[in-house]
Amino acid sequence: MTADDNAACGRWEVVLKKMGNIRLVRALRGSQVLLRLGMLAVVVTLMAACGPSSGSATAPTATTSAGAAASAPAAPAAASVSMTDALRFEPATLTVRKGATVTWTNGTSTVHTVTDDPSKAANKADAALPSGAQSWDSGNLNPGQTFQHTFDTPGTYKYFCLPHESAGMVATITVTG
């Protein structure tokens, strides 16, 4: 036993004697139990002394990594396209995820359509569908009207406006898996 250990033992003896438990002191004297108690007291004292500083140093910091991961770039599940007075779809190219619904709004003073049907295209290249996807045609959309289509098949869609195909009113939507 070292001097420190003896000192620790001495302190415990004093405490225990004050408690009037002399027999316990005699039973413990020379045994490892008293040494362990003394070391435990030192360790507890050190932990209490170091607690505040080490606690603040290792305090968990707030993290937003989970939120950042959840908002990682991904094709949207919904999107909007407008018809313009310049006889264009805006945006002319768009990427959405599988299952997304796109809403077209005719904000012009002219009738337009949203058509993806090769059989109705003057130029077959203006209409394209992934294999397995059904063709569609909104029919005439008067000023202020809207049309929606949901894309369940991934791939590239090229669509056009029937009255304005030759004017270049053609656009593309890419649907990601």
Ligand SMILES: [Cu+2]
């Ligand atoms: Cu049009």
